[in-house]
Amino acid sequence: MKVYMPLAVVALGLSVAAAGQSGALPKGTALPPPPEAGAQPDVPVDLMKEVTRRLSADDFEGRAPSTATEPRVLDYIIAQFKAAGLQPGNKGEWLQAVPTVEITAQNHTPLTIGGPSTQLSFKPGEDFVAVSYRVTPKTRIANSELVFVGYGINAPELGWNDYAGVDMKGKTAVILVNDPDYAMKGEEGLFRGRRMTYYGRWTYKFEEAARQGATAALIVHDTFPAAYGWNVVNSSWTGAQYSVQTPNDAMDQTMANGWVQKPVAEAIFKAAGKDLAALTKAAQTKGFKAVPLGLTAGLGFDNAIRRSTSSNVVGILPGTSRPDEVVLYSAHWDHLGRCTADKTGDDICNGAVDNADGVAAITAIAKMNAEAGAAERSQVFVALTLEESGLLGSEYYAANPIYPLDHTVGGVNVDALLPTGRAKSYTQTGGDKSELGDIYLKALAARGLSDVPEDHPEHGGYYRSDHFSLAKRGVPMFNVGRSNDLASGGTVAGEKAAQAYNQDQYHGPADEYSEDWDWSGIAQDVELFYALGRELADGTTWPNWRKGDEFRAVRDKACAAATKGCNTK
Numbered sequence: 001m002k003v004y005m006p007l008a009v010v011a012l013g014l015s016v017a018a019a020g021q022s023g024a025l026p027k028g029t030a031l032p033p034p035p036e037a038g039a040q041p042d043v044p045v046d047l048m049k050e051v052t053r054r055l056s057a058d059d060f061e062g063r064a065p066s067t068a069t070e071p072r073v074l075d076y077i078i079a080q081f082k083a084a085g086l087q088p089g090n091k092g093e094w095l096q097a098v099p100t101v102e103i104t105a106q107n108h109t110p111l112t113i114g115g116p117s118t119q120l121s122f123k124p125g126e127d128f129v130a131v132s133y134r135v136t137p138k139t140r141i142a143n144s145e146l147v148f149v150g151y152g153i154n155a156p157e158l159g160w161n162d163y164a165g166v167d168m169k170g171k172t173a174v175i176l177v178n179d180p181d182y183a184m185k186g187e188e189g190l191f192r193g194r195r196m197t198y199y200g201r202w203t204y205k206f207e208e209a210a211r212q213g214a215t216a217a218l219i220v221h222d223t224f225p226a227a228y229g230w231n232v233v234n235s236s237w238t239g240a241q242y243s244v245q246t247p248n249d250a251m252d253q254t255m256a257n258g259w260v261q262k263p264v265a266e267a268i269f270k271a272a273g274k275d276l277a278a279l280t281k282a283a284q285t286k287g288f289k290a291v292p293l294g295l296t297a298g299l300g301f302d303n304a305i306r307r308s309t310s311s312n313v314v315g316i317l318p319g320t321s322r323p324d325e326v327v328l329y330s331a332h333w334d335h336l337g338r339c340t341a342d343k344t345g346d347d348i349c350n351g352a353v354d355n356a357d358g359v360a361a362i363t364a365i366a367k368m369n370a371e372a373g374a375a376e377r378s379q380v381f382v383a384l385t386l387e388e389s390g391l392l393g394s395e396y397y398a399a400n401p402i403y404p405l406d407h408t409v410g411g412v413n414v415d416a417l418l419p420t421g422r423a424k425s426y427t428q429t430g431g432d433k434s435e436l437g438d439i440y441l442k443a444l445a446a447r448g449l450s451d452v453p454e455d456h457p458e459h460g461g462y463y464r465s466d467h468f469s470l471a472k473r474g475v476p477m478f479n480v481g482r483s484n485d486l487a488s489g490g491t492v493a494g495e496k497a498a499q500a501y502n503q504d505q506y507h508g509p510a511d512e513y514s515e516d517w518d519w520s521g522i523a524q525d526v527e528l529f530y531a532l533g534r535e536l537a538d539g540t541t542w543p544n545w546r547k548g549d550e551f552r553a554v555r556d557k558a559c560a561a562a563t564k565g566c567n568t569k
Contacts, residue, residue, distance in 0.1 A: 040530060041368040043523045051080055051360035055333070056352035056513045063351060064337025065310035065385050066100070077313045077333060077383050080363050085370025086315030089380055090402050096312040098385055098396040099245040104304040105131045105139070105238075111260070113146070115295040118271040122264050128218070129237035130258030130299055135249035139256055140300040144172040144215045146268070146293040150283030151176045152205040152217070157553050158190055159286065166290040168214040172297045174265065175205050175217060178225035180284040182458060187431070190286070195431060196460035198472065198550045200225075203463070206257045216256040216297070220265040220276070227459050233259050242389035244396045245307065256299065271295060310334070310385040312393050314402060317369055319378040319537070325565065326403040327379050327537045328411030328475075329365055329529075330394065330466050331358035332387030336507060346509040353501070353511050357522060358414040359383050365530050375537035377409060384466050387415075394466035398473050406558045407565035409536050410436055410476040410543055412529050413467035419517035420497055421489070422524045423482035425450040430462030433551075434476040435543035436532075443531045452483045474555030476543050478532050482521055542566045 054060075054076060061069045078094045088094045108124035122128050132139045150162040152175035179200035181189030191197050198204050202219055209217035223229050237259065243250065260268075262276075269276040272293040282288055313333065319325065335351025350356075366381050380403060384393035398405070426449055428437060444451055454461070462468065467477035484494030505511040536543075542559070545552040559566040 040527070040534070041371040043526045043530075044364050044367055045519050045523055047084075047367060048357065048360040048364050048519065048522065048526070049517075051363050052352055052357045053513045055356035055359060056350040056511075058348055058350070060350075062337040062339065062349045063333060063335045063356075065334045065389070066308040067337060070310060073333060074311055074313060077359060077363075081313065081315040081366065081381065081383075084315075084363050084367040086317060086366050086381060089314035089316035089382070094313055094315065096314055096397065096400075096402060098310050098312060098393050100242055100308055100310065100386060100389070100392055101135055101245050102240045102242050102306040102308065103132065103135065104240045105301045106304055108301040109299060112298040113268055113271065113295050114143070114298070115271060118295060120267060120271060122260070124301075125234055125238055127264045128258055128260045128299075129234060130216075130218075130256045130301065131237055131241050132256050132301075132303060133241070133243055133250045133253040134255060135245075135305055136303060137305065138300070138302055141172070141216055141255055142298045143296045144170060144298070146174055146272075146295045146297050147171050148174045148269075148274075148279055148283075148291040148293055149209075150279075150288050150290070151178070151180050151199070152208055153180075153199045154208055154212075155199055155550070157548065157550075160190070162283070162288060162290060163208075163212050164289065166292075168209070168212040170215050172216040172218060173209045173212070173214045174268075174293070175209070175219045176225075176280060176283060177202065177205075177219050177222055178458075182225045187457070192431075195457035196463075198460075198463055201460055201463050202259075206254065209257075210253045214254050216254050216258070216299075218297075219259045220262055221259045222262050227456075230261055242386065242392055244392050244399065258299075268295065269293070310393070312385055312397055313383040315366065315381045317366065317374055317379045317381075319376050320374045321376045323378045324407055325377040326408045327375075327377055327533050328382065328403075328408055328470070328477075329362045329379065329414070329533060330382045330384055330411065331355055331362045331414040332385065332393060332466055333359050333383040334385050334388055334393070336388055339507070339509065342509045349507060349509055350512045352513040353418060354416040354506065355387070355414075356513070357417050357419070361414045361417060361522065361526050361529065364526050365533065368526075368530050369534065369537075372534070375534060376539075377537045378403075379533065379537050387466055391466055391469050394469035398469040398475075404562075404565065405470070405473055405475050406562035406567070408470070408475050409541075409566075410434075410478070411467070411470065412478040412533050413465055414525075414529065415465045417522045417525050418482075418497070418501060419514075419519060420486070420521045421493075421518055422487045422520050423449075423494070424485045424487055425452045425483040426480050426528070427452050427454050427483050429454055429479045429481065431457065432546065433462070433549050434545045435541075436476050436478050437546075439532060439535050439543070440478065440480055443528060443535070446531075447528070452485070455484070471551055472554070474545075474551055474558050476545060476551075476555070478529075480528070480532075482525065486521075542568075
């Protein structure tokens, strides 16, 4: 499930910052690369226009997955992939089926907290939210011992384990949001200070609680370290929740995952004779030990369950000399479908920027590569489904890869390219996490561009788009985008336009295609993405994560076990 931040999550796979007005390209104009960058095919702007226009048309009804319009959307993408020169990428087929399950929690009982001299009760929605990932009609938890596990982090490479010495079977973990050093101004801390790592994301905290055998997990909401208010938590966790179907119906997950308001947590800790503020401070120190609270929790709800299937579209340009080594391009095709109507009565969330133009971009990159001739490594292009439902299309692909992940060199994810002017600089969302950064800086230098720091690194933007499903399994992924500093208008124009998109168009009916779009910035992006991917596809390197990065260990383990692929570097 993806939680959206006000004014912060325009383009989750790329920087949201690029926006503004500059001279629009004349219709039909392709943007050649700068001479110093070396020869490469022209960017097919007309192709991107046509794909974006068609995918965001009203008759596709916002491209909601598992609806009557999905087959027509898929047929169109397949036709465009084929015309661009791709071959079917899934063992001779174009589609990869993605089985999903939708669970809606209903009829919540209060969250009850009990102890020798304590009986507290908290209201669902107002005081807490809770859901289950388990595919079961009822969730009932009673007398589950509460254990405060600090930030709920187990990071062996950092020598940090909040669960050390505690058996969580039958117990409920109470967890702090974000990382232990989130309040720092810089990035010098063990967990990169102000920059959020994956250990700070709620997704990780629930996953780790399940790995530890906990019955349930409750995160303490705090607006500053969370970077969003309780209203966002409440709206995101009180409706349908989506996940990929698993053979065991997710019975290896906790029975319930949820959040509690900070005042609720303070009341619970007070009833336990503890102080939340004091324990929070203690949890920020290496060597912290989990604290049993001497209280028990109970809660329950029913689950309405619906199963469905959507599809990823997969195409390939086979490599010439090392076809079993793969470079991946991805962009999600889905959007929100019909949504809250605007004042004109328009209730179609067309998703032109998010992410019709992303699919258009990878189609253009496929065409450019086909025109340039096959690379040494294979190049795989995937139009992913169910990104808006929690990165499920990419999650399914990463968990069930058509091409082994230890044979996947790296890739580029494209998500929501704003139709505005060229930028003077680019930024890496997530910072310089992997050796892909060396290729990126080289490509920028060849184009006379500079790299600038990411805006709001504390928001954890790297973990909120489809590349993340590959990254957490060890595959390095480019995640770069234009900065606010536009060639025409500078940062004033860039910030103004980015804010306007967030406020007026993002996830609403106004995200529509216009013939007035300025394609020069998108063409700049595509030119760069092509160069980054082609460098990998014609190269022999196997970029890894930087030492100390949270994904380095899983890549090292996978490569050590591989017989070829990344073990041959």
